Amino acid sequence: SNPKVQIEAIEGGALQKLLVILATEQPLAVKKKALFALSSMLRHFPYAQQQFLKLGGLQVLRSLFRQKGMETLHVRVVTLLYDLIMEKMLLEDSQHGDHLEEKIQQYRQVKLVPAVVEQDWCVVVSNLLAMPEHDSREKVLKMVGVLMAFCRERYRGDQALSTTLSLLRSEYEELAAEEQREGDRDGYFKELLSSVNTIIQEL
Known part of the structure; x- marks a missing residue:
């Protein structure tokens, strides 16, 4: 440039x-x-x-x-x-x-x-986790991870977010297990699951 x-x-x-x-x-x-x-x-x-x-x-x-x-x-x-x-x-x-x-x-x-x-982008961003595409969620999870340090209080009180994260965790646990059964140890869904778990732990 x-x-x-x-x-x-x-x-x-x-x-x-x-x-x-x-x-x-x-x-x-x-x-x-x-x-x-x-x-x-x-x-x-x-x-x-x-x-x-x-x-x-x-x-x-x-x-x-x-x-x-x-x-x-x-x-x-x-x-x-x-x-x-x-x-x-x-x-x-x-x-x-x-x-x-x-x-x-x-x-x-x-x-x-x-x-x-x-x-109030904290919530604008986290609401996007409800999107159906894994690729979109991956990008949003990254952003939520970065915003966590600044938005933690806001996120802690957000019931919709905690519901969404629980649903994502269940979905990615299943998909990651399937990946592993197919012999993919460090798969895409395992990474997404790890991102979701990190966010849940930080809340």
Whole structure:
């Protein structure tokens, strides 16, 4: 990615344009493209992330959960937020030299997690565990795992979440057992079961 081009794009209003597309009534295909472009613009670019928050970008993404027919975008939004939260965490945890110090300072100004918690994404995200596709659930489980440190109190009082987690645990216990019978010791469902169990233990 070319930071100079990225900064010019933002200062030229590209970010606002994408957010307007996502916030207004547009066909799903158009919103999908806008979300993809937004994701590309935000990843590994703290300046853009800061502008995104200033422009109310999180509220815009949250509004997609209230619009009909946008379900396919929900997991993409969660994946984007997960990636943004993780890239900041990983950078802060890494052994960094001076060249990264500036980047870390930039990331410190991106207050994404507090905004996510404040706007009650905790529940928006955990509600998606009711989706039927394993792949979608896997992505949502990852995000719930990351949010746990910030949303624990909210999750503890969420009866629907604890019911969903119990159902997922039963389902994945069966699927993991079946996997094992077929000789797959470190299977996909075993991993999903492990994610569910970790979340249940942390509650």
